[in-house]
């Protein structure tokens with residue numbers, strides 16, 4: 566009789582242990598802490614840093630909506646271009662992103678550096694009650710544009726130019742560049 570009782574105790578303990586294992590597996594309790602959980606989502610095509618932005622392959626190539634290498638010198642928003650993201654909260658921007666804010670006072674920071682050819686996620690935030698359009702001066706980067714409504718944040722993921730140098734950008738809303746909404750990206 567005593568032995569039978571012991572068997573039941575062990576069965577109950579076993580069931581509890583199993584339940585804990587299943588619970589941990591389902592809730593991701595077993596995930597290694599090194600896994601990138603706040604750095605966007607993984608799709609079949611590659612990693613997407615911000616919902617709606619273009620995926621990046623394991624090799625670091627930004628893909629367009631056709632699954633081909635995104636072109637930086639085409640019409641912004643066209644199928645060949647890197648896509649700008651959906652609006653997101655400013656605190657949802659991945660830590661690996663380059664962040665700029667823009668207002669009537671200009672861009673902050675007005676200067677940032679990227680590595681030649683690297684996949685760059687650039688987030689642009691309107692820090693005032695106006696619409697702004699981030700646009701590079703050079704036609705080779707015409708597709709890397711971000712349009713944001715008042716207070717909005719959006720991002721774009723693109724491959725930086727492979728040619729090192731300085732690439733000027735400005736806000737393309739009429740009158741905005743003239744009052745100082747301009748800056749430069751340094752490709753190193």
Ligand SMILES: [Cu+2]
Pocket residue numbers: 667668696697698736737738741742746
């Ligand atoms: Cu502006």
